[in-house]
Amino acid sequence: MEPSDLPPELKGLERRLAARSRLQPPADLRLRVLAAMRRELAAQPAHSRRSWAGFWQYSAAVAAGILLVLNLLMSMGNRSDLPASRAANGADVQQVAAKIRELVPFISPEAALCEALILRAGSHLEMVPQLRPGVSSLQALQQIEEGPSWVTR
Amino acid sequence: MGYAMMWLEWLAAAILFVAVATACLARLRRPRLRIGLSLAAALLPIVKGSVIACIFAYVAMVTLRPWYTYHWFLFWFSWTACSAAGIVLVLVAGLRRRGGASPGAASWPRGKLALGLVAVLLLSWITFWNLDLSIKGRLASLRAEAGALALSVAPARPAESENAASVYRQAFDALGKGDDLPPEFGQGWTDWTNGHGSTADFDPADPKLAAFLARSEGAMSLLRRAAAMPACYFDHDYGRPSIWMLLPEMTDSHRSARLLALDARVKASQRQTDRAMEDIRAVFGIARHSTASPILISLLIAAGSDEAGVTALEAVLNFSQPSAGQLAGLDLSPPGMLQRNLPRALRMEEVFGVSVAVDIGLADDPLALGYLLAVTAPAEPFVAGWRVFLSQDEVAAYRGGVREYQRLADLPYYAVAAEWKTASQPESICRRGILAKALMPALGSCAKRLAQGDARHGVAYVAVAAARYRAEKGRLPETLDALVPEYLPAVPRGPFDGKPLRMVVRDGRLVFYSIGPDTKDGGTAFDEEKGTGDITFSLPINVAKPSESH
Amino acid sequence: MPATPDDLLEGLAAGREEAFAALYDAYGARLFAAACGMLGLREEAEDAVQDVFVGLVQARVWLRQVENLKAYLFASLRHAAMHRRGRAKASQFDTAEVAMPAADVGPDAEISRRLDVALRRLPHEQREVIALHVDAGLTFAEVAAVLDVSANTAASRYRYAMEKLREAMKEPDRGTV
Numbered sequence: 001m002e003p004s005d006l007p008p009e010l011k012g013l014e015r016r017l018a019a020r021s022r023l024q025p026p027a028d029l030r031l032r033v034l035a036a037m038r039r040e041l042a043a044q045p046a047h048s049r050r051s052w053a054g055f056w057q058y059s060a061a062v063a064a065g066i067l068l069v070l071n072l073l074m075s076m077g078n079r080s081d082l083p084a085s086r087a088a089n090g091a092d093v094q095q096v097a098a099k100i101r102e103l104v105p106f107i108s109p110e111a112a113l114c115e116a117l118i119l120r121a122g123s124h125l126e127m128v129p130q131l132r133p134g135v136s137s138l139q140a141l142q143q144i145e146e147g148p149s150w151v152t153r
Numbered sequence: 154m155g156y157a158m159m160w161l162e163w164l165a166a167a168i169l170f171v172a173v174a175t176a177c178l179a180r181l182r183r184p185r186l187r188i189g190l191s192l193a194a195a196l197l198p199i200v201k202g203s204v205i206a207c208i209f210a211y212v213a214m215v216t217l218r219p220w221y222t223y224h225w226f227l228f229w230f231s232w233t234a235c236s237a238a239g240i241v242l243v244l245v246a247g248l249r250r251r252g253g254a255s256p257g258a259a260s261w262p263r264g265k266l267a268l269g270l271v272a273v274l275l276l277s278w279i280t281f282w283n284l285d286l287s288i289k290g291r292l293a294s295l296r297a298e299a300g301a302l303a304l305s306v307a308p309a310r311p312a313e314s315e316n317a318a319s320v321y322r323q324a325f326d327a328l329g330k331g332d333d334l335p336p337e338f339g340q341g342w343t344d345w346t347n348g349h350g351s352t353a354d355f356d357p358a359d360p361k362l363a364a365f366l367a368r369s370e371g372a373m374s375l376l377r378r379a380a381a382m383p384a385c386y387f388d389h390d391y392g393r394p395s396i397w398m399l400l401p402e403m404t405d406s407h408r409s410a411r412l413l414a415l416d417a418r419v420k421a422s423q424r425q426t427d428r429a430m431e432d433i434r435a436v437f438g439i440a441r442h443s444t445a446s447p448i449l450i451s452l453l454i455a456a457g458s459d460e461a462g463v464t465a466l467e468a469v470l471n472f473s474q475p476s477a478g479q480l481a482g483l484d485l486s487p488p489g490m491l492q493r494n495l496p497r498a499l500r501m502e503e504v505f506g507v508s509v510a511v512d513i514g515l516a517d518d519p520l521a522l523g524y525l526l527a528v529t530a531p532a533e534p535f536v537a538g539w540r541v542f543l544s545q546d547e548v549a550a551y552r553g554g555v556r557e558y559q560r561l562a563d564l565p566y567y568a569v570a571a572e573w574k575t576a577s578q579p580e581s582i583c584r585r586g587i588l589a590k591a592l593m594p595a596l597g598s599c600a601k602r603l604a605q606g607d608a609r610h611g612v613a614y615v616a617v618a619a620a621r622y623r624a625e626k627g628r629l630p631e632t633l634d635a636l637v638p639e640y641l642p643a644v645p646r647g648p649f650d651g652k653p654l655r656m657v658v659r660d661g662r663l664v665f666y667s668i669g670p671d672t673k674d675g676g677t678a679f680d681e682e683k684g685t686g687d688i689t690f691s692l693p694i695n696v697a698k699p700s701e702s703h
Numbered sequence: 704m705p706a707t708p709d710d711l712l713e714g715l716a717a718g719r720e721e722a723f724a725a726l727y728d729a730y731g732a733r734l735f736a737a738a739c740g741m742l743g744l745r746e747e748a749e750d751a752v753q754d755v756f757v758g759l760v761q762a763r764v765w766l767r768q769v770e771n772l773k774a775y776l777f778a779s780l781r782h783a784a785m786h787r788r789g790r791a792k793a794s795q796f797d798t799a800e801v802a803m804p805a806a807d808v809g810p811d812a813e814i815s816r817r818l819d820v821a822l823r824r825l826p827h828e829q830r831e832v833i834a835l836h837v838d839a840g841l842t843f844a845e846v847a848a849v850l851d852v853s854a855n856t857a858a859s860r861y862r863y864a865m866e867k868l869r870e871a872m873k874e875p876d877r878g879t880v
Contacts, residue, residue, distance in 0.1 A: 010865045013872070017837045020815045025735040029749050030727055033756045037723050040760040064272060067158065071279040099400060103407050104453040106602055111594030115450055118505035118592050182853060250782070260768035 093117055155284045160232055162277035167198035168239040169270040172258075175247035176266055179258035187256070188248060195240045202233030212543070216590065217583045225542055284541050292514045292544065299507040306447045306500045310386050317382035317442060324375035325405040328412070355415060357422035366416050373416060376409050377431055380438025385445055403443075403454050410439045410458035414465035421469040429469045430479045436462035441486055449498040453599060456491050456606035463613045467690055470620055477624035480617055488611035488645045491603040495562040499596075503555040506592045510551065513588075514544045547588040554585045554593050566604040567651040570670070573597040601670055604648040605688060608667035611645040612690040615654055615665045620692060629663055629694065632656070662691040708772045715759060716766045727756060730773070733839045734780050740834025741784040743823050754783040774848035777839060781831060781849060788827065821871035829864030836861055 006014065096116035101107060107115075174194035181187040206229035213223035220226050247258030310316075355362055366373075379385070387402060417432035436458060443455035466483075469475070513536070557576055561569045575581060577597030583590050615633060618640035622630050630636055633644045633656050644653040647667035656665050659676070666687040669679050679686040711729075714722025734755060738748035758779055759766070769775045822830055835846045847857040 006862065006865065010862070010869060013865055013869055014837065016814060017818060017833065017868075019811070020818060023736060023739050023745070023748075025732055025749065025752070029735070029752065030724075030731065032749075033727055033731070033753050034720070034724060036753055036757050037760050038720065040757050041718055041720075064269075064276070067162070067276050068272075070158070071276055071283065096400070099404070100450055103403055104450060104457065107453065107599065108595065111596070111599070114592055114594040118502070118509050119448075119450075120509075182851065184851075257765075260765065 093120065096120075155280060155287070156228070159277060159280045159284070160228065162273055162280060164232060164235055164239065166270060166273045166277055167202075167236040168243055169266060169273055170198060171195045171240045172243050172247065172261065173263060173266045173270055175243060175258040176261040176263045179247060179256045179261070191244060191248060195244055199233060199237050199240065202229055202236055206230045206233055212587065215583070216586050217580055281541065285537060288540055288544060289515060292511045292540075295507055295548065296511040299504045299511070302500060303504045306497045306504075308384075308386055308445045308447065311384035315383045317379040317385040318387045320375055320379035320382065321385065321387075321402075321406070321442075324372050324379060324409065325401075327372035327375060328369065328405065328409065355418070357419040362419065366419060369412060369416075372409075373413060373432070373435075376413060376439070377435040380435035380442065382438075385442035403451060406439050406443055407454050407457065410436045410461050413439070414461040417465040418468050418472075421472040424473065426469070426473045426475050426479060429473075430475055430483060433462055433466050433469060434483050436465065437483075437485060441490065444490055444494045447494075447497045447501040449502055449596075449599070452491065452494055452498045452603070455494075456603055459491070459606055459610055463609045463690070466613055466617070470616065470692055474624070475620070477621050480621045480624060483617055485610075485614050485617055487642075488607050488614050489648075490610065491606045492562070492566065492648065495600065495603055496559055499555060499559045499562050503552060503559070506551055506555060506588075507548065509592055510544065510548045510588055514540045514548075543587070547586045550585040551589045551592060554582065554589045558593075558596055562600065565651055566600065566648045567672075570601075570649070570672075573600050601684070605670070607648050608669075608688045609690070611647065611654055612665040612667055612688060614645060615641065615656070616690040616692055619656075619663065619665065623692075629692070630656075633665075658694065659691075661694055663694055664689050664691045666690070712766050712769060712772060715763050718760075718763060723756065723759070726759070730776055734776060737777060737834045737839035738780055738784060740822070740838040741781070741827070741831050742787065743819070747787055751780060751783040751787055754786075755779045758783070771845075771848055773841070774845060777835060777841065777845075777849040778851075781835075784831070785827075817872060818868070821868050824871060825864055825867060829860060829867065832857060832861045833864050833868075 093113065093116045096119065097109070097112040100112040100115055101109065104112075171191075171194055175191045178187050178190050178194070181190070206226055209223060209226040209229055210220040213220040213226055247261065248256045250256055413432040413436045417429040417436070420426075420429040420432065440455045440458040440462060443451050443458060446452075554576075561573055561576060566573075574597050577595035579595065582593050582595065585593065615636070618636045619630055619633075622636055622640050633641075633654065637643060646653055649670055649672055650668045652668070654665060654667050655674075656663065657676075658664070666689040668674055669686050669688055670684040671686070673685075675686060677686040679688050711722055711726055715726065731752065734752050735748055738751045739745065742748050742751060755776060759776075822833065825833070832846060832850070835841045835849060836843065841849070843854050843858050843861070846861075847854040850857060852860075
């Protein structure tokens with residue numbers, strides 16, 4: 001409906017409504033309103049919210065900038081080209097586990113599956129010569145040579 | 154630090170996303186549609202955070218940890234809670250009317266908010282990428298560390314003249330697949346090679362058995378020669394051992410030991426004591442060579458071979474009385490061989506387990522991850538998520554578990570028997586994480602089995618010394634101390650109580666025994682399944698004159 | 704030179720008193736007329752207008768983002784009127800009369816009185832549309848912005864209000880109720 005599409009009698013009614021005397025605000029209303037506004041203005045805190053909003057906006061922008069720089073620095077320090085490893089061999093884990101149980105009957109099925117799963121991974125190791133064996137390796141070798149303490153008196 | 158940054162960035166992204174959505178929807182005329190769509194947008198990050206928190210709660214429950222203490226659950230729960238609080242504030246501020254025609258969000262700068270959202274998303278992606286790269290680098294270096302550890306526990310390569318590997322290969326080739334067995338021996342032979350039954354199940358006088366053994370004599374001769382050599386080193390890449398490299402050897406050495414044990418019994422029944430003793434010496438030699446491989450399965454197979462040798466030896470010594478020279482030629486190694494090699498095998502276990510973890514983390518082995526999580530073909534984002542959030546804790550927990558095993562293996566069994574049991578409980582393994590649950594076998598029973606093997610070998614060792622004493626002095630020793638130092642450097646100690654092995658006369662036999670896993674000196678026969686009774690080796694007291702060699 | 708809405712907003716946001724005074728001079732009378740139409744009570748209408756301007760001072764830091772100042776003011780008035788209506792007794796607005804100027808006497812004054820009575824009997828959503836369009840002189844587009852509805856909805860609501868008003872005017876005069 002278009003705003004102007006009122007039937008004639010409604011238009012007449014509209015004219016009568018508009019013809020009513022419009023009430024004018026009393027003369028003192030202006031003074032009262034301005035005084036109330038003045039009081040409200042005086043009651044506001046010294047620094048406006050706008051300055052607070054501006055401060056937080058600035059802080060957020062600085063924090064975002066710092067995060068971005070930190071991230072870029074971290075990414076510059078990271079190597080992206082890692083050596084590709086060989087593909088896993090196609091051993092069927094269940095078959096290997098079954099074979100392990102044949103060879104070692106007292107091993108549980110779960111343990112056999114564990115062993116079958118991890119034995120597949122051996123082919124992916126990277127050979128790195130150990131220039132100096134770790135302390136734990138030396139200790140282990142020592143213990144192997146000495147043997148368990150309960151064998152000899 | 155990286156995780157804290159990621160937490161903050163994703164929090165900012167969630168709140169900014171809702172702010173942008175609210176600002177865009179604030180211009181809708183219909184209040185219900187505006188509020189409904191704003192709530193829908195607000196729910197997206199909250200639902201995402203809740204789902205991820207639930208996933209980590211499930212991971213915690215599967216690994217038997219209190220979900221409310223699991224740090225990744227707390228990470229995502231706190232993120233969800235803070236996001237929800239921030240989103241509620243944004244919705245209240247944005248949808249409330251400030252005495253104006255439109256809700257507050259209508260006056261928000263949509264462009265700046267959207268730009269901020271894009272910037273935060275970019276930041277969070279960079280942070281995730283950096284974390285992921287860093288972890289991939291650590292995994293790659295972990296693989297190198299594992300390779301170095303593998304090489305450090307690999308056996309030393311002996312001189313070719315002392316290396317029995319090539320002789321073994323000839324023997325294995327000569328043995329073939331065992332498909333020339335008479336059919337009636339098929340199941341019995343299978344049971345015997347699988348560790349069931351005993352040589353007593355075979356009739357030594359059976360001509361078909363004798364014919365089979367005669368056909369295998371060539372292979373057995375090679376086996377005896379190989380087993381007598383000082384060392385055995387198969388030319389494997391011990392830096393990268395694989396199951397296909399090891400399985401054929403393990404199978405063949407397992408079968409060879411049992412074939413020789415069976416031949417020893419048959420020869421002893423035919424009074425061919427020399428040949429029987431040679432066979433038994435070869436069985437122990439095969440067991441000794443198997444322990445050189447730093448693989449746990451090889452060690453367990455060695456235990457089985459050693460047990461076959463001890464059983465055959467007891468049968469031979471009860472059937473005949475070998476001379477002092479024949480007994481001296483047995484060259485039985487001192488007891489404790491199996492437990493001595495367990496720590497090295499467990500170090501190799503750590504190497505393999507770490508390698509699997511690296512394969513999973515670098516997405517080189519989706520099959521392993523599938524086994525780990527009982528799914529097939531997990532998607533790359535899932536693998537990336539596992540890598541960034543779980544891999545470090547999981548690998549550390551797995552290594553901690555295997556090192557606990559290594560610590561226990563370095564100590565005498567009797568001192569840590571209860572700790573072995575505790576460490577092998579499914580709950581203990583579960584608590585170490587999903588990786589440990591999949592890759593850490595319960596080794597308590599294996600450790601006990603190896604201790605039993607050492608106990609059995611120990612009593613055989615003492616019995617052989619006593620048999621030598623009798624062969625030279627014409628009588629059995631009255632105490633085990635009488636064997637020291639001429640026949641024994643010292644009386645070996647039992648692995649289950651740490652006390653010297655014992656000797657007792659029972660039912661006309663001289664019984665050498667070790668306390669069993671139940672640590673009770675009950676005087677009963679050992680029951681493998683129940684783990685009760687004593688581990689024994691007996692010799693007849695009244696014997697014939699020493700047999701002559703054939 | 705009269706201040707533009709942007710200048711006024713700038714002055715309001717900065718808290719300058721002359722901007723507030725200029726704003727009252729520009730919109731005060733129409734706001735009061737609309738408030739009388741919505742509330743029907745002079746005192747309540749005066750207080751509602753005062754609430755609008757005090758609210759402006761409280762929200763002045765966000766005023767720079769207001770796109771339509773006139774719609775903003777009349778929407779504030781509408782909310783202030785709803786707030787006052789919610790607090791007061793329901794009968795107070797339905798039965799009391801608005802004091803009429805002395806010049807309004809004769810048949811026209813009688814029609815005006817009957818119109819006022821009929822207006823007070825309308826639902827407040829229809830009454831406020833009439834107050835905004837007729838008393839405050841806003842266009843239907845401006846009324847739609849104030850009410851947060853479409854222009855067609857505003858026009859439809861106005862037409863229904865007028866039809867209801869016409870029916871009420873056909874009834875015998877029941878005076879004040």
